[in-house]
Amino acid sequence: MIKANAYTFKILRYDAKEPGSGPCFATYRIKVIPGLTILAVLIRIRDEIDGTLAFRCSCRSAVCGSCAMVINGKIDLACRTQVAIFDTDTIILEPLPNFEVIRDLVVDMTPFWNMYEKVQPYLIRNSPTPEKEIPQSEEERKRIDQYVNCMLCACCYGACPVLAREPDYIGPAAAAKLERFVLDSRDERPAGTLDVFNDEKGVWACDTLFRCIDACPKDVRPTDGIVGLRKAMVKNRFQKKLGKTKDEA
Ligand code: SF4
Ligand code: SF4
Ligand code: FES
Known part of the structure; x- marks a missing residue:
């Protein structure tokens, strides 16, 4: 169930080409409707708020395997994870562990x-x-x-x-x-x-x-x-x- 009209998304941001500037969390407030996925939120942030946000995706339906990340401490695919499943209205997104970060949520595979x-x-x-x-x-x-x-x-x-x-x-x-x-x-x-x-x-x-x-x-x-x-x-x-x-x- 949706916990609030607007959720807070904290995304760990980093650019390996500018190591002096991070990593640090950037915060976004996004209106949420039932059924909205984490990937849909990321796409909205990138398209409407901050075009520099980097993440991988392709199929949007848990087939291609490109959108893995850490979502509120749990590793999962952003496209198959709905915002409403969490017991909180704050969601933290981080890149996959055990990899070097290239930029934001994009890791070197x-x-x-x-x-x-x-x-x-x-x-x-x-x-x-x-x-x-x-x-x-x-x-x-x-x-x-x-x-x-x-x-x-x-x-x-x-x-x-x-x-x-x-x-x-x-x-x-x-x-x-x-x-x-x-x-x-x-x-x-x-x-x-x-x-x-x-x-x-x-x-x-x-x-x-x-x-x-x-x-x-x-x-x-x-x-x-x-x-x-x-x-x-x-x-x-x-x-x-x-x-x-x-x-x-
Ligand atoms: S978690 Fe590992 S084993 Fe499972 S689909 Fe992804 S790569 Fe394959
Ligand atoms: S050590 Fe790694 S590969 Fe072995 S069971 Fe644990 S998670 Fe899986
Ligand atoms: S976008 Fe393909 S698995 Fe998530």
Whole structure:
């Protein structure tokens, strides 16, 4: 329910090109109607009050993943968050944590994309490419369902406490994506491709605090992916060890 006719929006503003001038909160008073989203407020501020306000958006319907930010202390998408859900008429907007701020609510996603690229987020095949599609049973598709839903919004990355202290950590989204391909019945990546994430900066850095799960707007459970990868790595290692023993015998 709407708490007042006009709400106060405090937005953390900063320009990395002028580091001496911030960061500081700018305050705006905006008339609110039922159904108004945080993104709609930002667009109104930018279009009608302050054209210098910077934020990312595209689809406006929780599909593209570009409008993630901190809204009254909680990481979420601005386009799917209605102003009326808050128990207060003051709303504080801040950029995603664990990233360098470029300007206002726009962060530098480079580390996120670098890690995403590192997990090779595509099918790797050794078998000859078939003339038609590679069939998958319903059961096989179900195994990857939740991971396919990831829209790369980085809410989980911003929420992860490990990334705050270890910027080289694989991170929840990339780990979930890796597990998505490991579980995919069509993927034939060699087990050894997981080795690069089998260390204290890889999947073993996760503290299993589940904040990534809480933050994900698409109900992906990155921690499940991390646990799955850990199991696969232990199994690979065990098999290698068995192989060695066999060879030696
Ligand atoms: S469960 Fe692991 S990846 Fe997810 S937020 Fe916690 S430490 Fe980060
Ligand atoms: S796992 Fe969820 S929170 Fe993380 S990038 Fe994908 S959709 Fe966003
Ligand atoms: S604008 Fe696309 S997810 Fe919010």
